[in-house]
Amino acid sequence: MNVMTITTMAPTTPTTPATPSTLAPRRFTGIAAMLLRRSFLVLLAGVVLASLVGPWLIHADPYTQNLLQRMQEPVWSADGSWVHVFGTDHLGRDVLARLLYGVRVSALIGVSVALMGGAIGTTLGVLAGYFGGNVDRAISFLITARLSLPIILVALAVVSMFGTSLFIVVMVLGLLLWERYALVSRTMAASLRNAEFVTASRIQGCSHWQIMWHDILPNLFTNLLIVGTIDAALAITLEASLSFLGLGVPPPMPSLGLMIAEGKDNILFQPSLVVIPSVVLFLLVLCVNRCGEYLRARQAKD
Incomplete structure (x- = not known):
């Protein structure tokens, strides 16, 4: 007697196709990210424009000292005034x-x-990628x-030996921050030489x-521009660190790192002297980095 076994299969639920409502969150996320990147671009442009035009719009001199008006509070404090919107430092x-x-x-x-x-690293990278062989090695x-x-230790050693000045800071950091350009341009030049x-x-x-000048370099411009935003943000941070340690831009030249160093002695009495330049430095570096991410996103889309 044969026993027939009947196997039942569980009913399968049909997959519903993606509807516009299910795709809306992802699309909204992409739009929000794009708006966020553009907002950083606008903020960076505003900060740079304010630094260029602002000194002609305000009548205060960054070097003028007035001990009778020292340590004034910002305008949003109880004792603040619109004469000095962000207040005054320990020297007025x-x-x-x-x-x-x-x-x-x-x-x-x-x-x-x-x-x-960029000039140093791109030159070395293109030579290495194009010629290869012993030049590449x-x-x-x-x-x-x-x-x-x-980087920071070499910069500290060199600046402490030769003194502090704007020219020395630029030369030291420029001679140290070129390896990213060399790596990127070497890789791309090696892929383009054939x-x-x-x-x-x-x-x-x-x-x-x-x-190299007419065929290879124009194809490297976008990638090198992205690297430039990264190195510019790093250079601003390193300069602020050197100025904070007293080995960057010499006083009384205004510098964000120097302003933080000068305000740290009075942080308990007037925290704005440290908070305000720290926030400005943070926003400046953040906006420069975000501009690099915006360029990378545009390049990936193209």
Whole structure:
């Protein structure tokens, strides 16, 4: 007698296709991220514009000392006034005026260091990636040697030996912050040296320098610009650290790190002398980094 076994299968629930309502949160997240990146761009433009135009709009001098008006509170405090919106420091200097000039100094250092490091690193990276062989090995050794050096310790040693000045700070940081450019340009140049348009230029009789300048470098611009935002933010942070330790921009030149160092002695009596330049430094570095992320997102979309 045969026993028939009947197996029952559980009913499968059909999968519902994605509807616009299920895709709305992801789309909203993308729009919110885009708006957030653009808001950082607008904020960075506003900070830089204020540092450029602000000194002509306010009548306070960042170097003028007035001991009779020292340690005045910001305008939002009970004893504050609109004459000194952010108050005055321990020497009676206007904090807002020093902030505007300090942002200008930080932006100048960030851009100068990024350009200097970009020129050094891109030149070495393109040479290594294009020629390869012994040239690549020699430049790779230089990159490895640079990566083994701690930036802040080398900068402290050099600045303590040669003194503090704006020129020395830019030169030291520019000679230390170039390895990212070299790594990026080396990798991309090695991938482009056998491309069809490069081969066509060789057939036409173009020299190596013409090929590197006209064919390879234009294809590296966007990636190098992204690296430049990272190094500019790092240079601003390093300059603030050196100025905080007394080895950066020499006083009385306004600097965000120097303002924090000068205000730390009175942090219990007037915390705004430390909080305000710290917040401005944080926003400046954050906006520069976010601009780099915005450029990376645009490049990935294209």
